[in-house]
Amino acid sequence: MDNKREYIYRIEPGDADFMKRATLMSLADYILHTAGEDADRGGFGVRDLNLHNASWVLTRMALEVERMPAEYERIRVTTWVSAVTRAMTTRNFEVFDEKGVRIACAVTNWAMLDLSARRMLDLHLLPAYDSMTQDFPLPAALPCRLAPLSGGREYEHAVVYSDLDFNCHANSVKYIQWAVDTLPLELLQQKRFARTDINFIREARYGERLRIVAAEEALAFEIRNPEREAVCRIAFRME
Amino acid sequence: MDNKREYIYRIEPGDADFMKRATLMSLADYILHTAGEDADRGGFGVRDLNLHNASWVLTRMALEVERMPAEYERIRVTTWVSAVTRAMTTRNFEVFDEKGVRIACAVTNWAMLDLSARRMLDLHLLPAYDSMTQDFPLPAALPCRLAPLSGGREYEHAVVYSDLDFNCHANSVKYIQWAVDTLPLELLQQKRFARTDINFIREARYGERLRIVAAEEALAFEIRNPEREAVCRIAFRME
Structure with missing residues (x-):
């Protein structure tokens, strides 16, 4: 392969917020959807992995926005794989x-x-996967490792049916939503999410009462399970 | 016009629940999206009405499901307008x-x-709209008028950013989500939403702390605003 593959979407009314622009969640959703489609196309999609009782798990994400697309705007998402180690692919x-x-x-x-043992598998178990990698420069800095949060304002959210994905745990985009929904509407009107870093640490399961800890001024968030373990950390830079 | 117009969609992973079937919310969303597309195509869409400072408001909905479509399944949604009175169109x-x-x-x-006066407009103000109507039999019984709920289990939900639509009030599909999310997972696994009736009564605005009152055995719901007025009533028949 010598080209980035591309996927076209339209920002539908259901993707847009009251300012008639895509929400950070819907943009992240189109990006993750593209990952799924492209992995499928390469023969490494969740459906393929499921046949071997395995699945992809998103561990980190960095998302930079220069301009949030407007309702009815068409966007073109290009994607490529840039690295494969035993533990991780980018x-x-x-x-x-x-x-x-x-x-x-x-x-x-x-x-x-590995869906049965709930442990990580060596990516070199997919010998042909290396052929997916392409040698283009990274479009942004790698996702940061986010530090634990010591304190902040706390919100509660119990994981409900509509939060669940096919793995029966909370969908990655929901974590972003819980953090964004704590922000003042004025901030969302006046600024954009210049950069978002997310660390996905643990699964959040149905019925779990999560704490969303928000160090609001730092725009840093930690989502904790009832055992007080960090499930996810998020940091926004708004401009 | 002598044909129902049709729109094709695919049930994407983000539309599906942990059983890999469309959620009631995503099915309702595709249906309401179709309404928007088709009204747009006829020249009576929200964008057209907005030019006259007016908008469509969904007041009632009845949704019957024989089989919930599965993830990756393609669905074809046909739509037609069957009646126009001064106050309402079907x-x-x-x-x-x-x-x-x-x-x-x-x-x-x-x-x-009327978006300024917040009052209903006479649909005969749209003289050409009558040409939209088509004389096919109703596909299901008209949406029922739902009776007030006296008591039930209560849940609280504050209207957040991600709930808002372009009118800056909670999106219609969110009401369905709040009701569905109170139901036991076992019920959602074992039964389907054979029929859903919804009455949309008032707007729910940003920051409002709503009460979701659930008479769970009757599968009847009333969403109330802080003034204890009914915002929305929902009834499910599950089979």
Whole structure:
């Protein structure tokens, strides 16, 4: 392969917020959807891995937004895999508007999970997967490792049916939603999510009462399970 | 016009629940999206009405499901307008699978709102709109008028950013989500939403702390605003 593969989407009314722009969640959703489609196309999708009782797990994500696309706008998402180690692979994304201007980009890290043993698998078990990698420069800095949060304002959320994905744990995009929903509406109106770093640490299961700890001024968040373990950490830089 | 117009969608992983079937919310979303697309196509969409400072408001919905479509399944949604009175118009939907089998249908009622005065407009103000109506039989019984609920288990939900639509009030599909999320997972696994009736009564605004009152055995729900007024009533029949 010598080209980034590309996928076209339209920002539908259901993807847009009251300002008629895509939400950070819907942009992240299109990006993760692209990952799924492209892995499928390469023969390494969740459906393929499921046959071997394995699945992809998103471990980190960095998402940079220059301009949030508007309702009814068409976006083109390109994607490529840039690295494969035993434990982790990196998948990159660039988002272009109809004029060909790059308006967002993302770098994601993924691990492969054995669904029975709930342990990580060696990515070299997929010998052909290396052929997926392409040698383009990273579109943004790698996702940061986020430090534990000591304190902040606390919110509670019990994981409900509509939060669940096919793995029966809370969907990655929901974590972003819980953090974004704690922010003041004025901030969301006045600024954009210039960069978002997310560390996915543990699964959040149905019925679990999570604590969303928000150090609001730092725009840093930690989502904890009832055992007080960090499930996810998120940091926003808004401009 | 002598044909029902049709729209094709695919049930994406993000539309599916942990059973890899469309959620009631995503099915309702595709149906309401179809309403928007078809009204747009006829020149009576929200964007057209907005030019006159007006908008469509969904007042009632009845949604019947014979079989919930599975992840990756393609569905064909047909739609037509069957009635226009001064106060209300009826839009109908049928959902077919790839074999041409009807798996769901819906009947919806809409009013036209003056966005400044927040009052309903006479639909005969749209003289050409009558040409939208088509004389096909209703696919299901009209949405029921639901009675007030006296008591039930209560849940609280504050309207957050991700709940808001372009009108800056909670999106219609969110009401369904709040009700569905109170149901036991076992019930959602074992039964389908044979029929859902919804009455949309008032807008729910940002920051409002709503009470979701659930008479769970009757599968009847009333969502109330802080003034204890009913915002929405929902009734499910599960089979």
